[in-house]
Amino acid sequence: MSCECGKTCAPVDSPENACTSEDKAKCGCGPSKADTPPITGKNFTATRNACKLCAPLGACLAFRGIEGCLPFLHGSQGCATYIRRYMISHFREPMDIASSNFGEESVVFGGRGNLNEGLKHVIEGYKPEVIGIATTCLAETIGDDVGMYVKDFIKGNKDTISMPHLLHVSTPSYAGSHADGYQWAVRAIVDQLAVDGPNEKFIGIFPGMVSPADLRHLRDILSDFGMPFSIVPDYSDPLDGPVWGEYHKIPAGGTPVSEISKLGRASAVIELASTISEKQSAATLLDERFSTAAFRVGLPIGIRQSDAFFKVLEQITGESIPDHHESERGRLIDAYVDGHKYTFGKKVVIYGEEDYVVGLTAFCAEIGLKPVLCASGGKSGRLKSCIQDAAPELDPETEILEGIDFAEIEEAVTHLKPDLLIGNSKGFSLSRKTGTPLIRVGFPIHDRVSGSRTLHLGYKGAQRLFDTIVDKLMELKQDSNDIGYTYI
Amino acid sequence: MSDKTINLLEKRKRQIHEGGEFVMEAEKQSLAGSVSQRSCSFCGSRVVLYPIADALHVVHGPIGCASYTWDIRGSLSSGPELHRLSFSTDMQEKDVIYGGEGKLYNALVELIEEYNPNAAFIYTTCIIGVIGDDVQAVCKKVQNEKGIPVIAVDSEGFKGSKKEGYKAACDALFKIVGTDDATETIPKSINILGDFNIAGEIWVIKDYYERMGVEVVCSVSGDGRVEDIRKAGRAQLNIVQCSGSVSNLAKMLETEYGTPMMRASYFGIEDMSKALYDVADFFNDDEMYEAAARVIQEEVTKLVPRLAPYRKDLKGKKAAVYTGGAFKVFSLVRSLKTIGMDVVIAGSQTGSVEDYKMLMELCDPGTVILDDTNPLELAKYVKEKDVDLFIGGVKERPIAFKLGIGFCDHNHERKECLAGFIGMLNFAAEVHSSVMSPVWQFAPRRANR
Ligand code: SF4
Numbered sequence: 001m002s003c004e005c006g007k008t009c010a011p012v013d014s015p016e017n018a019c020t021s022e023d024k025a026k027c028g029c030g031p032s033k034a035d036t037p038p039i040t041g042k043n044f045t046a047t048r049n050a051c052k053l054c055a056p057l058g059a060c061l062a063f064r065g066i067e068g069c070l071p072f073l074h075g076s077q078g079c080a081t082y083i084r085r086y087m088i089s090h091f092r093e094p095m096d097i098a099s100s101n102f103g104e105e106s107v108v109f110g111g112r113g114n115l116n117e118g119l120k121h122v123i124e125g126y127k128p129e130v131i132g133i134a135t136t137c138l139a140e141t142i143g144d145d146v147g148m149y150v151k152d153f154i155k156g157n158k159d160t161i162s163m164p165h166l167l168h169v170s171t172p173s174y175a176g177s178h179a180d181g182y183q184w185a186v187r188a189i190v191d192q193l194a195v196d197g198p199n200e201k202f203i204g205i206f207p208g209m210v211s212p213a214d215l216r217h218l219r220d221i222l223s224d225f226g227m228p229f230s231i232v233p234d235y236s237d238p239l240d241g242p243v244w245g246e247y248h249k250i251p252a253g254g255t256p257v258s259e260i261s262k263l264g265r266a267s268a269v270i271e272l273a274s275t276i277s278e279k280q281s282a283a284t285l286l287d288e289r290f291s292t293a294a295f296r297v298g299l300p301i302g303i304r305q306s307d308a309f310f311k312v313l314e315q316i317t318g319e320s321i322p323d324h325h326e327s328e329r330g331r332l333i334d335a336y337v338d339g340h341k342y343t344f345g346k347k348v349v350i351y352g353e354e355d356y357v358v359g360l361t362a363f364c365a366e367i368g369l370k371p372v373l374c375a376s377g378g379k380s381g382r383l384k385s386c387i388q389d390a391a392p393e394l395d396p397e398t399e400i401l402e403g404i405d406f407a408e409i410e411e412a413v414t415h416l417k418p419d420l421l422i423g424n425s426k427g428f429s430l431s432r433k434t435g436t437p438l439i440r441v442g443f444p445i446h447d448r449v450s451g452s453r454t455l456h457l458g459y460k461g462a463q464r465l466f467d468t469i470v471d472k473l474m475e476l477k478q479d480s481n482d483i484g485y486t487y488i
Numbered sequence: 489m490s491d492k493t494i495n496l497l498e499k500r501k502r503q504i505h506e507g508g509e510f511v512m513e514a515e516k517q518s519l520a521g522s523v524s525q526r527s528c529s530f531c532g533s534r535v536v537l538y539p540i541a542d543a544l545h546v547v548h549g550p551i552g553c554a555s556y557t558w559d560i561r562g563s564l565s566s567g568p569e570l571h572r573l574s575f576s577t578d579m580q581e582k583d584v585i586y587g588g589e590g591k592l593y594n595a596l597v598e599l600i601e602e603y604n605p606n607a608a609f610i611y612t613t614c615i616i617g618v619i620g621d622d623v624q625a626v627c628k629k630v631q632n633e634k635g636i637p638v639i640a641v642d643s644e645g646f647k648g649s650k651k652e653g654y655k656a657a658c659d660a661l662f663k664i665v666g667t668d669d670a671t672e673t674i675p676k677s678i679n680i681l682g683d684f685n686i687a688g689e690i691w692v693i694k695d696y697y698e699r700m701g702v703e704v705v706c707s708v709s710g711d712g713r714v715e716d717i718r719k720a721g722r723a724q725l726n727i728v729q730c731s732g733s734v735s736n737l738a739k740m741l742e743t744e745y746g747t748p749m750m751r752a753s754y755f756g757i758e759d760m761s762k763a764l765y766d767v768a769d770f771f772n773d774d775e776m777y778e779a780a781a782r783v784i785q786e787e788v789t790k791l792v793p794r795l796a797p798y799r800k801d802l803k804g805k806k807a808a809v810y811t812g813g814a815f816k817v818f819s820l821v822r823s824l825k826t827i828g829m830d831v832v833i834a835g836s837q838t839g840s841v842e843d844y845k846m847l848m849e850l851c852d853p854g855t856v857i858l859d860d861t862n863p864l865e866l867a868k869y870v871k872e873k874d875v876d877l878f879i880g881g882v883k884e885r886p887i888a889f890k891l892g893i894g895f896c897d898h899n900h901e902r903k904e905c906l907a908g909f910i911g912m913l914n915f916a917a918e919v920h921s922s923v924m925s926p927v928w929q930f931a932p933r934r935a936n937r
């Protein structure tokens with residue numbers, strides 16, 4: 001039977017003749033999207049088991065990656081304590097966050113008094129080089145102008161207090177998630193520290209909300225290219241450091257302010273991101289203000305995206321990819337070949353921060369897995385187009401959904417019956433309920449010890465992800481078989 | 489490089505006792521900027537109400553407050569598990585500007601239809617009071633339409649510390665009490681208040697009381713059910729555990745229903761035994777007293793020989809204890825003594841001056857007593873006192889681990905049953921597995937000596 005769109009309707013004789021969703025929409029022979037209930041079930045006003053966190057968390061994470069910096073939340077105490085607890089459970093490291101500790105009078109009269117008092121105490125108690133101030137929803141709602149307060153604080157106290165750098169960022173959680181908060185903070189850090197000057201030969205990297213292991217690996221890659229570099233921010237040491245003999249008020253490590261202030265003079269900056277807006281982009285800011293050469297590549301997860309990253313590095317440095325990365329790439333392809341049969345056509349559901357979802361989807365698509373749902377609690381409006389760019393072979397029918405919560409993902413998983421879930425540990429309850437194994441990546445990982453050490457980026461990260469996924473699929477195959485094969 | 493010497497903030501000195509004359513202050517608002525281990529009233533309300541397993545718990549506010557409290561505690565339920573889901577109105581910019589009442593209303597109606605709860609608790613978070621949502625009115629409307637209690641919990645974080653949140657939660661609970669039809673008191677009955685059924689602890693305690701012939705009418709809020717809370721006014725005695733997070737409810741029950749209250753702790757052999765004998769004493773019932781004695785004898789006979797090997801290894805090891813409420817510290821100090829350990833640092837987030845005085849009397853001279861402390865102070869003292877073990881909540885864990893010190897979680901997030909006689913054994917095993925681990929030999933503070 002032939003159809004208006006010029007192809008053959010079912011039964012389909014060959015894959016080329018099968019209708020795509022666009023064909024079906026053209027001739028109207030397939031069920032239209034409007035008739036089918038959404039895969040995520042009934043629409044709820046409430047968010048049920050959120051697949052996102054709040055903006056100040058992302059900002060605190062970014063501030064933790066500046067040397068000598070203490071994150072400070074302007075607002076009430078609870079937010080700071082909850083965020084600390086949440087991050088500690090993932091990184092398993094101290095994560096002090098000060099708070100200006102609003103009371104009823106701060107809400108009535110504004111939080112300036114609390115901010116001033118809080119800053120003084122933090123300076124006295126911690127002697128930080130930098131204080132990174134982010135706002136909670138409450139401070140935003142009552143309209144505190146932290147920028148002005150900070151200016152006045154410096155003016156009023158600079159003669160009596162040895163003043164740290166005071167950075168501030170506005171992070172209302174009703175306007176964005178933790179991923180947004182992270183980007184806002186990175187941009188604010190650059191905005192408030194970078195100054196003009198003669199060009200210098202070095203590369204600035206904005207790595208995105210990646211793991212300490214990723215940051216270390218980026219450091220290795222950049223060192224191997226031989227050009228000086230600066231990763232902003234770099235929380236690998238503060239959030240994955242050695243055991244101590246003495247207690248450090250502020251853990252060692254992080255990007256020094258002196259390096260950040262030079263960013264406008266860098267040979268080039270690279271921003272590892274795909275879904276963020278121009279307004280969130282620190283690279284765009286440098287480009288606009290100092291005409292810094294700014295590159296943007298998605299998180300280098302998998303071969304294609306890592307290739308893109310290495311290519312940019314080659315372009316900037318004029319060096320070709322260092323041998324041992326080239327051979328790492330070769331070994332990775334060899335592993336892809338060895339494992340391809342186990343991955344092919346296996347259905348996966350991927351969720352998390354949008355940039356992670358883009359990177360992971362491209363990776364899954366290139367090893368033959370079949371993403372059936374790519375979901376994020378974030379709402380950039382760009383998730384779909386970024387995924388389609390990064391993974392052109394992806395079935396256009398693949399569900400790509402923003403602003404989702406775990407209750408909706410669960411509903412979708414019940415329908416889609418994927419073989420694996422790939423995402424943070426908050427998917428565990430639905431993994432258990434639906435009997436779908438979970439591959440833990442990203443943030444947070446609250447139920448394993450290895451959160452900080454989870455490597456995603458570069459050929460090495462792809463190798464680790466690939467091994468983890470294939471081993472899991474082989475284990476499932478082996479376990480679900482009665483014979484008990486010892487070779488699989 | 490950050491400065492390594494840790495000096496106490498001038499204003500904090502009065503909340504610390506290092507020996508000598510006792511002149512402590514407590515129950516003060518945390519200093520701005522001092523990285524308090526405290527949280528907010530919302531947190532307090534969440535702690536108390538969270539384990540009610542057949543109620544809907546909806547956080548009205550921006551997303552974070554709900555995300556961070558999703559399934560965070562090991563409060564078990566023998567039936568429904570609604571409490572393990574996280575619901576939030578996830579306020580967006582336009583809701584903040586135009587108000588969130590409509591959103592709250594829709595959210596509630598849909599959730600109640602979907603999940604069929606027996607009650608709904610609506611927690612207000614910080615910005616709700618500021619934007620002026622009339623949450624009470626929305627709740628009333630939904631309650632009328634849906635025929636279940638829909639209760640606003642006045643828990644805006646900035647209004648105070650956990651304690652105020654406890655009180656708001658008790659006010660909410662009290663609205664449910666007495667809403668069943670029956671009124672007659674139930675003979676030989678108690679309510680267990682202030683236990684959250686972490687790792688099934690309330691089942692252990694309930695079993696002891698039942699073996700004594702006591703009926704447990706309602707538990708607040710571990711394995712809690714709305715139906716039981718309705719009956720709470722009909723019990724003859726309220727047993728309030730530890731920190732007193734639910735003591736406001738007990739006070740209200742005393743005033744309204746004339747039910748007397750009694751404090752108890754279920755941690756450690758002495759305190760657990762006392763909790764049972766006290767109830768028998770209250771009912772002035774010889775048979776019950778004998779039954780209690782039998783329970784205790786049976787349990788302790790089983791327990792003591794099993795504790796001996798732990799005690800042998802742990803003798804003379806030093807511990808620091810820091811908890812939310814002060815009452816628990818007493819039990820922990822006694823329990824640690826039972827397994828041969830010395831407490832050299834003790835403190836809490838919310839204790840009163842009287843609590844600390846008692847604590848000082850219970851501990852050996854020279855023990856450091858801390859009120860509402862912070863990481864820097866904790867680090868200073870654990871190092872000075874060279875402790876082998878730190879007992880606290882998850883926020884204290886990295887401080888201990890970073891310095892290479894054993895740690896035990898004795899907070900709501902733990903997954904081990906530590907209450908009752910069996911809990912004492914688990915506690916000893918847990919402490920033992922931390923203190924005796926060979927990994928500490930590599931910690932710089934030991935390796936350098
Ligand atoms: S302080 Fe307020 S906003 Fe923060 S967690 Fe508590 S209730 Fe939520």
Ligand code: SF4
Binds near residue numbers: 055056136550552614
């Ligand atoms: S009030 Fe805002 S900043 Fe505070 S925890 Fe809630 S969402 Fe986060």
